[in-house]
Amino acid sequence: xxxxxxxxxxxxxxxxxxxxxxxxxxxxxxxxxxxxxxxxxxxxxxxxxxxxxxxxxxxxxxxxxxxxxxxxxxxxxxxxxxxxxxxxxxxxxxxxxxxxxxxxxxxxxxxxxxxxxxxxxxxxxxxxxxxxxxxxxxxxxxxxxxxxxxxxxx
Amino acid sequence: xxxxxxxxxxxxxxxxxxxxxxxxxxxxxxxxxxxxxxxxxxxxxxxxxxxxxxxxxxxxxxxxxxxxxxxxxxxxxxxxxxxxxxxxxxxxxxxxxxxxxxxxxxxxxxxxxxxxxxxxxxxxxxxxxxxxxxxxxxxxxxxxxxxxxxxxxx
Amino acid sequence: xxxxxxxxxxxxxxxxxxxxxxxxxxxxxxxxxxxxxxxxxxxxxxxxxxxxxxxxxxxxxxxxxxxxxxxxxxxxxxxxxxxxxxxxxxxxxxxxxxxxxxxxxxxxxxxxxxxxxxxxxxxxxxxxxxxxxxxxxxxxxxxxxxxxxxxxxx
Numbered sequence: 001x002x003x004x005x006x007x008x009x010x011x012x013x014x015x016x017x018x019x020x021x022x023x024x025x026x027x028x029x030x031x032x033x034x035x036x037x038x039x040x041x042x043x044x045x046x047x048x049x050x051x052x053x054x055x056x057x058x059x060x061x062x063x064x065x066x067x068x069x070x071x072x073x074x075x076x077x078x079x080x081x082x083x084x085x086x087x088x089x090x091x092x093x094x095x096x097x098x099x100x101x102x103x104x105x106x107x108x109x110x111x112x113x114x115x116x117x118x119x120x121x122x123x124x125x126x127x128x129x130x131x132x133x134x135x136x137x138x139x140x141x142x143x144x145x146x147x148x149x150x151x152x153x154x
Numbered sequence: 155x156x157x158x159x160x161x162x163x164x165x166x167x168x169x170x171x172x173x174x175x176x177x178x179x180x181x182x183x184x185x186x187x188x189x190x191x192x193x194x195x196x197x198x199x200x201x202x203x204x205x206x207x208x209x210x211x212x213x214x215x216x217x218x219x220x221x222x223x224x225x226x227x228x229x230x231x232x233x234x235x236x237x238x239x240x241x242x243x244x245x246x247x248x249x250x251x252x253x254x255x256x257x258x259x260x261x262x263x264x265x266x267x268x269x270x271x272x273x274x275x276x277x278x279x280x281x282x283x284x285x286x287x288x289x290x291x292x293x294x295x296x297x298x299x300x301x302x303x304x305x306x307x308x
Numbered sequence: 309x310x311x312x313x314x315x316x317x318x319x320x321x322x323x324x325x326x327x328x329x330x331x332x333x334x335x336x337x338x339x340x341x342x343x344x345x346x347x348x349x350x351x352x353x354x355x356x357x358x359x360x361x362x363x364x365x366x367x368x369x370x371x372x373x374x375x376x377x378x379x380x381x382x383x384x385x386x387x388x389x390x391x392x393x394x395x396x397x398x399x400x401x402x403x404x405x406x407x408x409x410x411x412x413x414x415x416x417x418x419x420x421x422x423x424x425x426x427x428x429x430x431x432x433x434x435x436x437x438x439x440x441x442x443x444x445x446x447x448x449x450x451x452x453x454x455x456x457x458x459x460x461x462x
Contacts, residue, residue, distance in 0.1 A: 009158050019233040028307040072291035074266035076232045078384045079327040112382035137380035137409050153336040173387040182461040226445035228420035230386045
């Protein structure tokens with residue numbers, strides 16, 4: 001296949017997997033959510049260098065607890081930028097707006113962030129080996145000042 | 155044409171039509187909005203199994219009334235996932251965030267939902283034969299509890 | 309290369325540049341933001357026919373001042389519709405939701421708008437020769453009534 005066509009096809013496969021992740025979160029299906037990752041992935045939800053979650057198993061436990069706080073969420077993925085590194089790896093940056101409604105009735109949490117990902121072609125298709133959330137800001141919810149910032153110039 | 159290329163071209167045509175729908179809504183042009191559908195379409199804006207609107211004519215009347223409530227809207231379509239069923243049909247799921255400002259000054263209505271669509275290749279291009287809105291949640295506006303939910307695990 | 313493939317590749321290049329613009333804004337890097345434009349571009353942030361900014365240099369100065377008002381922003385680009393005019397030019401319309409947090413603690417400014425762009429193929433890649441923001445509405449922030457509207461039917 002033509003290289004440029006292959007790249008577009010690969011790009012679409014990665015984008016589809018990003019959206020499968022968001023669908024799984026919003027339906028509270030952490031078991032499907034972790035399938036987007038490699039078995040030995042590492043994931044960081046804004047905790048900075050000390051906050052890595054290692055492996056699908058630990059990620060599943062973290063997500064189960066985290067998602068149980070909410071009765072509804074909506075993760076909106078836009079501004080997807082993908083850079084390929086050879087034919088079987090890619091880095092991706094995307095913009096996420098995540099709306100969260102708490103089970104306990106607290107005000108809705110609105111998160112504006114960026115996902116920094118590493119994607120790999122595996123025998124089962126493209127999977128994430130790393131996702132790192134950086135935070136532009138938030139409305140209500142946990143103190144966004146505590147989360148890793150996107151690095152805006154002041 | 156190569157099958158993979160054809161699929162990408164078809165995918166883009168469907169995405170373009172989804173955006174044409176949103177543009178038409180936000181410009182309050184229901185006559186253009188219904189052109190994205192097949193003549194014999196059915197559409198359901200969260201009303202569940204009993205709430206289908208049948209055909210372009212009925213849809214146009216519904217939209218005219220519904221859009222007159224607002225002075226401004228913004229329909230933001232993201233997370234588009236398309237599955238082709240052969241070469242001339244596809245199902246699509248997308249995520250919509252719709253901001254609505256009422257003509258009567260009520261607080262803005264923010265809707266977080268998912269469109270579940272069936273698309274068909276026609277002689278005029280790709281058209282929707284079915285759109286079904288499911289709702290993740292809302293801020294203000296009509297009681298989202300009454301609308302068909304996306305089916306999140308509790 | 310096949311014409312349809314070339315169009316998809318060009319389309320992706322323009323989309324990538326739109327996202328590079330948003331990334332640069334949100335990181336407060338106006339020097340990178342203006343690189344998405346041609347040297348002799350013109351840009352209009354909702355000021356209507358009298359409000360054009362001419363050229364990269366003037367744009368840079370405008371952006372430096374404007375972005376200094378905020379401690380955080382998030383520019384979310386969706387609903388991208390691109391029409392090619394021959395092989396080296398295109399018009400594009402996209403939908404932007406821009407969240408702004410002020411440095412002085414005023415309530416967050418939420419803008420719902422549409423970018424109307426002209427893109428050109430240059431020796432450095434696709435660049436914008438024109439961007440015109442039209443506004444669907446806003447929450448807080450500057451008086452949206454003063455900004456050029458998207459032209460919704462009343």
